[in-house]
Amino acid sequence: MLSSFHFHHARLIEILYCVERLEQLLNDPEILSKHVRAEARPNASEGVGASEAPRGTLFHHYKIDDNGLVR
Numbered sequence: 001m002l003s004s005f006h007f008h009h010a011r012l013i014e015i016l017y018c019v020e021r022l023e024q025l026l027n028d029p030e031i032l033s034k035h036v037r038a039e040a041r042p043n044a045s046e047g048v049g050a051s052e053a054p055r056g057t058l059f060h061h062y063k064i065d066d067n068g069l070v071r
Contacts (some may be wrong), residue, residue: 042068 030036042064049060063071 003032024071025031047062049062051058052059065071
């Protein structure tokens with residue numbers, strides 16, 4: 001009976017730590033430094049990929065327009 005209480009108590013402690021750590025990271029002035037933030041830009045207008053799956057090989061073929069939208 002007490003084991004479930006201790007399990008939930010441990011999870012609450014972990015959540016509290018995560019929220020406190022998140023606050024520290026968001027208040028860090030270096031978070032907006034150019035060394036942290038990257039801007040994504042298209043480097044190719046077309047891409048093809050293949051991956052193995054239990055039901056067979058899956059092929060993906062993507063094209064993007066001039067605005068970077070997948071079509």
